[in-house]
Amino acid sequence: xxxxxxxxxxxxxxxxxxxxxxxxxxxxxxxxxxxxxxxxxxxxxxxxxxxxxxxxxxxxxxxxxxxxxxxxxxxxxxxxxxxxxxxxxxxxxxxxxxxxxxxxxxxxxxxxxxxxxxxxxxxxxxxxxxxxxxxxxxxxxxxxxxxxxxxxxxxxxxxxxxxxxxxxxxxx
Numbered sequence: 001x002x003x004x005x006x007x008x009x010x011x012x013x014x015x016x017x018x019x020x021x022x023x024x025x026x027x028x029x030x031x032x033x034x035x036x037x038x039x040x041x042x043x044x045x046x047x048x049x050x051x052x053x054x055x056x057x058x059x060x061x062x063x064x065x066x067x068x069x070x071x072x073x074x075x076x077x078x079x080x081x082x083x084x085x086x087x088x089x090x091x092x093x094x095x096x097x098x099x100x101x102x103x104x105x106x107x108x109x110x111x112x113x114x115x116x117x118x119x120x121x122x123x124x125x126x127x128x129x130x131x132x133x134x135x136x137x138x139x140x141x142x143x144x145x146x147x148x149x150x151x152x153x154x155x156x157x158x159x160x161x162x163x164x165x166x167x168x169x170x171x172x
Contacts, residue, residue, distance in 0.1 A: 012150035025167070043163035044171075046072070046097040048089070048126060049150075050157040055100025057160040057171055064101045072098050072113065077135060088133040089151060095120025096154070127152040 007018035010026055042063075046054035063070040074090035095116040102109055102117060109117060123129050127149055130136040136148050161168035 011144060011147050013144065013146035016150065045161040045163075045168055047093040047151070048096050049153050049155070050159055050161075051093065051096035052100045052103075052155045053158045053160050054097050055102075055104050058097075058101050059104035064105050070101070072101075072116070074116070085134065087135050089126075089130045089135065091116060092120050092123060092126055092130070092152075126154065 008015065008021070008024060008026065010028060044054055044057065058064055058070055062068045072094045074087070074094040076087045076090055077085045079085045095118070098109055098113045099117040099120055108114070130152050131140060131145075131148050139145065139147050160171040162171045163169075
């Protein structure tokens with residue numbers, strides 16, 4: 001939770017209101033898990049907010065081909081007992097990235113990737129869908145409806161975060 005002493009948190013609304021800092025490190029269970037599992041793979045963070053930029057970057061860098069396959073993972077969340085809770089916003093974000101990659105690169109997607117892309121493409125109102133879902137309801141009831149709205153904004157960012165030396169940095 002953001003405070004006046006520490007205005008930075010994982011809340012998108014709080015981050016929008018926080019003062020600029022050239023380097024910001026936030027604790028993120030998903031980000032930590034991704035960093036730990038990355039090995040020597042290139043890891044890019046994509047979501048609804050930057051899907052077209054990520055799809056373009058992947059295509060321009062030769063990803064999404066037989067020679068350079070790409071894995072797009074809807075990371076989900078954890079229930080209080082530690083078990084995995086699929087998150088609709090992550091499925092929609094993965095689908096948006098895959099749809100963007102297909103538009104940029106052309107060609108077909110695997111059946112799994114095509115299904116995720118179709119889920120995104122056939123969801124007419126992402127904010128309504130996510131708000132109605134488990135994590136959306138949790139955020140709204142916790143007083144964070146703006147976080148849902150901000151997280152479901154479509155293609156509002158051209159930043160492509162690439163995992164570099166243990167931190168996500170904007171692709172050059």
